[in-house]
Amino acid sequence: MAHLPLEGLVVLDFSTLLPGPLATLMLAEAGAEVIKVEKPQGDDMRHFPPQLGETSAPFAVLNAGKRSIALDLKNPDQRAALRPLVERADILVEQFRPGVMAKLGLGYEALKVINPRLVYCSITGFGQEGPRAQEAGHDLNYAAVAGLLSLSPGTTRSPTVPPMLAADIGGGSLPAVLNILLALRRRDLTGEGMHLDIAMSDAMFTFAWYGLAQGHATGRFPGAGENVLAGGSPRYGLYATRDGRFLAVGALEQKFWDTFCGALDLPEALRDDRRDPAATRAAITERIAAQDADEWRRRLTPLDCCCTVVASLDEAVRDPHFTARGLMGATAATPDGSRIPLAAVPIDPQLRRARDEQRPVPALKPASQ
CATH class of the missing domain: 3.30.1540.10 (formyl-coa transferase, domain 3)
Structure with missing residues (x-):
């Protein structure tokens, strides 16, 4: 197979749960070597149900094909083990609240001294600065604060919870990958890395583009159910329909x-x-x-x-169109030999790993191994 676009690049992934891991999965699929840095007890996603044998299925579909190391970042001796990895890394992805990595001595300003070519990507709910920067939240909160949910909230008797995690994926994972690739191109031109500030709530305004255009043009923003x-x-x-569909x-x-x-x-x-x-x-x-x-x-x-x-998920994965396009063709392999389709990622097959390539779910090993 031809060389993959990110072949030879090294990614240090400090992120957990969904936004960062999905972003680094895309980088891995495009050929990058992803080293997942987890706390000693592992990423919380390792314990999410359902289980496939002894492996969390959600963890498997987001992290197969990466390598994991266990580190206690609060332990100075264990943090020191990161230096050789930082020296050769091209990309770092982290998902802590603003300031946490800096307190650990792993902030961008400290690491760029070690590796000035490092593209350092921080994914947070509200960004590195601003009145809400330290505020806790999840996908639904970011869509709510940005006004996106107000366009179709359902009724007071039956509020609508969106089925897609627009903030996590559309505001976190996808912007992270997009900006990382742009930063790599900038590094090609300047030789310098940079710190990327990805705020999941920011992209919620991108999703509300039409309502914002209406409001800015007319002076009145659409309310619930008013947007076309x-x-x-x-x-x-x-x-x-008559049969409840x-x-x-x-x-x-x-x-x-x-x-x-x-x-x-x-x-x-x-x-x-x-x-x-x-x-x-x-x-x-x-x-x-x-x-x-x-x-x-x-x-x-x-x-x-x-x-x-409207198809059910069961119908959708068996749809001949999606089957023909091979969306579920790449699989994660668990330690007990089970297989599960990898999370679907929007990467052209010509630019990612072959569908039949082995993608083992990473075991959690000490950094010294």
């Missing part, structure tokens, strides 16, 4: 909308959804609820009008 892409239009939303309708463009309305035999007076959007939505809701999901799939799929039945 968050429940504000009958052309874009979810409708329940859902139809995802994304018929925004007029040609798709006309086709969809024709398939539902929607009255002409309701097809102009600007007149009375609520009435149009109610009529669509009634019609969709009159048939099972399979019937709507049979009717609408041939029309190609951006209407799809």
